[in-house]
Amino acid sequence: MKGSMSAPLRALLALALVFAAGLVFHADGAFYRWDTHGAMLRQASVHGILACGMTLVIVTAGIDLSVGSVLALAAVFFSLLTIQMGWGAPAAIAAVLGAGVVLGALSGGLISTFGLQPFIVTLALMVFARGLAKQVSGGQKISQAVLKPDGSGYDYVDLPRVFDLIDSRLLGGTVWVVTLVFVAIAAVSWVILARLRVGRHAYAVGANPEAARLSGVPVRRTLVLVYAWSGLCAAVAGICQAAQEQQGDPETGTGYELSAIAMVVIGGTSLMGGRGGVVLTLVGVFTIGYLQKILSLNAVGEAGRLMLTGAIIVGAVLFQRSRRNG
Amino acid sequence: MGSGTPLLALRGIRKRFGRLEVLHGIDLELLAGEVLVLAGGNGAGKSTLVKILAGVYDDWEGTIELAGRSVRPRRPHEAAALGIACIHQELALVGPMNAADNLFLGRERSRRFFGVDDRAQAEAARLWLERLGLEVDVRLPVEQLPVAVQQSIEIARALSMDARVLVMDEPTSALTVMETRRLFERIEQLKREGRAVLFISHRMEEIYRIADRIAVLRDGQLVGTRHASELGRGELVEWMAGRALTEHVRAAAPGEAPRLSVEDLTVADPARPDRPLVRDVSFEVRRGEVLGLAGLAGSGASEVLGAVFGRLPRARGRVRVDGRAVPSGRPAAALRRGVAFLTNDRKAEGLTLSRSVVENVTLASLPRFSPGGWLRPRREERTVRRLAEELDLQAPSLGAPISTLSGGNQQKALLARLWLTEPTVLLLDEPTRGVDVAAKVRIHRLIDEWSRAGRAVALTSSELPELLALSDRVLVLHRGEVHAELERHEASAERVIAAALGGAA
Numbered sequence: 001m002k003g004s005m006s007a008p009l010r011a012l013l014a015l016a017l018v019f020a021a022g023l024v025f026h027a028d029g030a031f032y033r034w035d036t037h038g039a040m041l042r043q044a045s046v047h048g049i050l051a052c053g054m055t056l057v058i059v060t061a062g063i064d065l066s067v068g069s070v071l072a073l074a075a076v077f078f079s080l081l082t083i084q085m086g087w088g089a090p091a092a093i094a095a096v097l098g099a100g101v102v103l104g105a106l107s108g109g110l111i112s113t114f115g116l117q118p119f120i121v122t123l124a125l126m127v128f129a130r131g132l133a134k135q136v137s138g139g140q141k142i143s144q145a146v147l148k149p150d151g152s153g154y155d156y157v158d159l160p161r162v163f164d165l166i167d168s169r170l171l172g173g174t175v176w177v178v179t180l181v182f183v184a185i186a187a188v189s190w191v192i193l194a195r196l197r198v199g200r201h202a203y204a205v206g207a208n209p210e211a212a213r214l215s216g217v218p219v220r221r222t223l224v225l226v227y228a229w230s231g232l233c234a235a236v237a238g239i240c241q242a243a244q245e246q247q248g249d250p251e252t253g254t255g256y257e258l259s260a261i262a263m264v265v266i267g268g269t270s271l272m273g274g275r276g277g278v279v280l281t282l283v284g285v286f287t288i289g290y291l292q293k294i295l296s297l298n299a300v301g302e303a304g305r306l307m308l309t310g311a312i313i314v315g316a317v318l319f320q321r322s323r324r325n326g
Numbered sequence: 327m328g329s330g331t332p333l334l335a336l337r338g339i340r341k342r343f344g345r346l347e348v349l350h351g352i353d354l355e356l357l358a359g360e361v362l363v364l365a366g367g368n369g370a371g372k373s374t375l376v377k378i379l380a381g382v383y384d385d386w387e388g389t390i391e392l393a394g395r396s397v398r399p400r401r402p403h404e405a406a407a408l409g410i411a412c413i414h415q416e417l418a419l420v421g422p423m424n425a426a427d428n429l430f431l432g433r434e435r436s437r438r439f440f441g442v443d444d445r446a447q448a449e450a451a452r453l454w455l456e457r458l459g460l461e462v463d464v465r466l467p468v469e470q471l472p473v474a475v476q477q478s479i480e481i482a483r484a485l486s487m488d489a490r491v492l493v494m495d496e497p498t499s500a501l502t503v504m505e506t507r508r509l510f511e512r513i514e515q516l517k518r519e520g521r522a523v524l525f526i527s528h529r530m531e532e533i534y535r536i537a538d539r540i541a542v543l544r545d546g547q548l549v550g551t552r553h554a555s556e557l558g559r560g561e562l563v564e565w566m567a568g569r570a571l572t573e574h575v576r577a578a579a580p581g582e583a584p585r586l587s588v589e590d591l592t593v594a595d596p597a598r599p600d601r602p603l604v605r606d607v608s609f610e611v612r613r614g615e616v617l618g619l620a621g622l623a624g625s626g627a628s629e630v631l632g633a634v635f636g637r638l639p640r641a642r643g644r645v646r647v648d649g650r651a652v653p654s655g656r657p658a659a660a661l662r663r664g665v666a667f668l669t670n671d672r673k674a675e676g677l678t679l680s681r682s683v684v685e686n687v688t689l690a691s692l693p694r695f696s697p698g699g700w701l702r703p704r705r706e707e708r709t710v711r712r713l714a715e716e717l718d719l720q721a722p723s724l725g726a727p728i729s730t731l732s733g734g735n736q737q738k739a740l741l742a743r744l745w746l747t748e749p750t751v752l753l754l755d756e757p758t759r760g761v762d763v764a765a766k767v768r769i770h771r772l773i774d775e776w777s778r779a780g781r782a783v784a785l786t787s788s789e790l791p792e793l794l795a796l797s798d799r800v801l802v803l804h805r806g807e808v809h810a811e812l813e814r815h816e817a818s819a820e821r822v823i824a825a826a827l828g829g830a831a
Contacts, residue, residue: 197696204689207678214637214667214675215690215743216658274680 011268011283014316018290027297036293038174044289045182046071046237046244048282050260052182052189053104053233055281056226058264059193061206061273062111062118064227067234068256069129070103072249074238076133079142079248082160089162097235103129104231108224126257133250143247159246166243178240185233190278192229202226206273262309263288266316287316331394333358333522334410334491339388341374348374349546351388356491361513361523363533363554366543367566367622367790367823372526375543376495379524380412381405392491403432411484412493419476421469426451428468429483454482458512473597474505481512492516493524498532499624502601510536528622530559530827544568559829560820567790567819584610585782586634586665586751591643593629593806603629604806607643611751611782616773618797618817619786622826626806627786628670631753634784635667636660647751661690666749668740670756670786672733676740679729683721684710686728686739691746713742718768734765741772752776754785758792770796790819804828 022031030036050067057064074096081092103125110121140147145154166177193199201222204212213219237256242248267284269276291312295305332355339352349371356362366372378386381399390397392408399405405412419428426447427434434442435450451464460478468476477497484492498506513523513536527533533540537554542565549565557565593604604626611617619627633641636656645652645660653659657667669675678686684703687710688695695706710724719738721731728736737758744752757773758766773796777783787793793800800817802810802825810825824830 195701197692197699197701200685200689200692200696200701203681203685204678207680208675210675211669211678212689214635214657214669216661216747217689217692218658270680274678 008268008280008283010319011266011280011287011316014266014319015283015287015290018287018294018312022290022294022297025294025298027299030297031294034174036297038169038176038179040289040293041179041182042176042244043292044285045176045178046240047256047259047263047288048182048285049185049233049237049240050256051263051281051285052185052278053230054257054260054264055189055267055269055276055278056193056199056202057118057230058261058269058271059206059273059276060202060223060226061209061271062223062226063122063261063271064104064107064230065119065122065257066103066107066125066129067230067237067260068253068258069126069133070100070231070234071238071241071253071256072251073103073129073133073136074100074235075242075245075252076137076142076248076250078239078242080136082162083142083144083157083248084146089160089165092162093239096239097232100231100233100235100238101228102231104234105224105228107231108227109220111227112220112223130250137248137250139250141247141249163243163246166240167246178244181236181240185236186278186282189229189233193277198222198225203274206275208274259288262313266313332356332391333393334524335391336375337389337391339375339378339386339390341371341378341383341386347546349378349386352543352546352548354541354548354551356522356524358490358520358522359517360538361517361525361536362551363537363540364524364526364543365533365540365562365566367788370543370566371546372543373495374546376412376493376524376526379405379410379491379493381410406487406489409488409490410493411487411489411491412495413477413480413484413497414495419468419479422467424466425455425462425464425468425471425479428479429454429464429486431483450486451482454486455479457485458482458515459508472505474501474508477501477509478512489521491522491524493526495526496528496623497525498527498529506532528624528827530562530824530829533562533827534559542566559824563820563824563827563829567823583613585613585615585648585780586611586784587644587646588630588634589644589646591630591633591641591645593626593633593638593642594640596640602806604633604641604803607803607806607808609801609808609811611784613780613782614777615798616777616783616785616796618793618800619784619803620790620793620800620822620826621786621803623788624805625803625826627803628755629806630803631667631755631784631786634660635665635753637667661747661749664748664750665753666690666744666747666751667753668744668755668757670759672736672740672760677728677736680727682726683714683719683724683728683731683739687713687742688746690743691748694746709746710742713745714738717742717772732762734761737761737765737769741769750781752781752783752785754783756786756788758787758789766792790822794819794822802826 026032054064077099078092078096081087081095082089107121107125110116111118144156144159146157148155169176201217204217205219205222209219241252245252263284264281265271266287267280269280291309295308334356336352336354339349340347341349352375364372377383381402381404384400397408399408429451430447435446436442448464455462458478458481462471462475468479497509501509516523525536534554539551540554540557540562541551542549544566587610589608591604591607592602595601595603607630619630621627629638632638634645636654636659639655641654647663647665650663652663652665684706688706695702707724717738719735721735728739758769773783785796794817798814800812800822801808802822804826812821
């Protein structure tokens, strides 16, 4: 290994480059305001929550394509319970998180029990969960506007307080509650991977599943737990998404699984499994978050934003690779 | 038999892997119309020589002459173009494709404008297979055909490329008696056509049935070449075994009580339901005893160890440790019963290469280092440091990825992993494969120490002197069955090899 720079350092360097670009293209000083950074974090938080769960999955050499759909299902389910069925927030949150865990565990169970490919299983769940979200919502957005029983128009109900609570600011108005949720999820994900036995098992399974099995590692249980955690993260993200959009939209979160994967990979966690971690993913979340923010501040249109993001993902991954081959 | 220039002549072939020379100047001639059997124990250099002929390596010294002309195949397709065809143990056909497509793979017959002329290929394929006395539906995917037929398709492919030299690396290992007979008939036909066959086999009966001449390799050197009728079986075994044996490193007398007992172990072969990899193997290993499982490639020795550990799903039989049954099919359960297993494939099944030395060593005993599920990295590090000193394991840092270590140190790390599980039974499949001499000596000592501490050890080694030096008793396997059981004083290299070849011990 000639390249002396470690993976975290390279990821940080990429982030610094993006940040420096912001300092240069600051859009009339907008980049120098705290507000901008708080808003960036707010926008990146939902994606970041998904990316934390995704990190655990990718460490096991897996992939979870279902998180965007599970997010939508959770948003719809949460809105339905709180807005239309009048559940209290704690009970509704518990029910939604439970659903996320069950769906994730289902993926993990199918993958580990039948030796199916994670890509296929979670692709199937992605389609299924999207369908379920539409089924539960009747194809409608679940919002304050509730269709009258006779279909003649809409009644407007009060939005439960929990929506505003999640989508509010703290600490002098710069930090949003969703960002704190993201930080909490990231912290727990880090503890799982770096400090718990199950995290060590996850790395071992990702690095060499046969070696893990021959060492007595409970491979199946490890995978079930990891995918369940990803499902839980998707459910948390769904609740945050519903609060931010003030409704449960069955179409929301489309393509979010891909941005979560991109964040993990840009951080330097290998899709081959067995290496990487949550800290790296945070760097990836910030890199993509700032990139998006800088592009929108400078009024780059959506078309240009997408193309640039794609190019930068490839560049960042090539950058990470050169370490291993160099 | 042709006189004058040989069809194929190897002169002074040398090959090294890194600093290790594995072929020390091999001279070998192959005449038109003859079958030359290449014999030798595991690790003698047969496969390396075959791969040189097949164009797998390009960094060897020496010359190859084909019909008097100097050639140097550097790629497999170059060897094929020269008329040297290799039929390997593992067949090189594309399973889902049919016989005709396989036959003409890479040199398809095309129609005038584009596309493959399927009809012409099928017709040509039928003709080639007919010449071998084979009637098969050339449109069936080859994976649906019996192994013997697949092998014939490979031979037909060689013939269709007008191969003059056919190299067959243990072609009968997957065949039944009938299929072997038919293969031999085909080889006779090849001889009549003036082609030359280099044939590798581990079976005494076969060697004498098919060979015109026999060449023996040992430790990368040619021991000799002689007409089959002039080389007695005893002499062949002597040639293969050699004389120089390492001194026995074991002095301790094993105890009486059986620690590990295995009854009627059978491992099915998913590819061949009629021929199990291991059949009705029973044995005991006592406290403090080292049992060596000997056998040539494909004998089933490795599968016996894997099955005892419960890693093979198709294994049946009873395994007991200190009288208590070990549930089958679950390595984790075997570990809990005090059974530890060392795989013979360090990289593919042993190491988690991207992880640190510490993590690799503690992987099988993590509960000890994570009470309540929380890891205690400092405790891990302390323990691993102590073990590393004990085993003279050299690592730049214990936190560095284990992939940065040499083979010998990686192997020590795996043995340390086993040690930490506090096993009573150790199953070691090739414990010193690919390690340097110093590491080998340390590992030998460790095995001796383990057995002195009352543990039961069962091991395999493709190096016979090593196996004999380490073992108190040797079980010789041949085609999945126990062919001989030899106590230490009876276990000479000659007797073990004779039994491993399927003869009387």
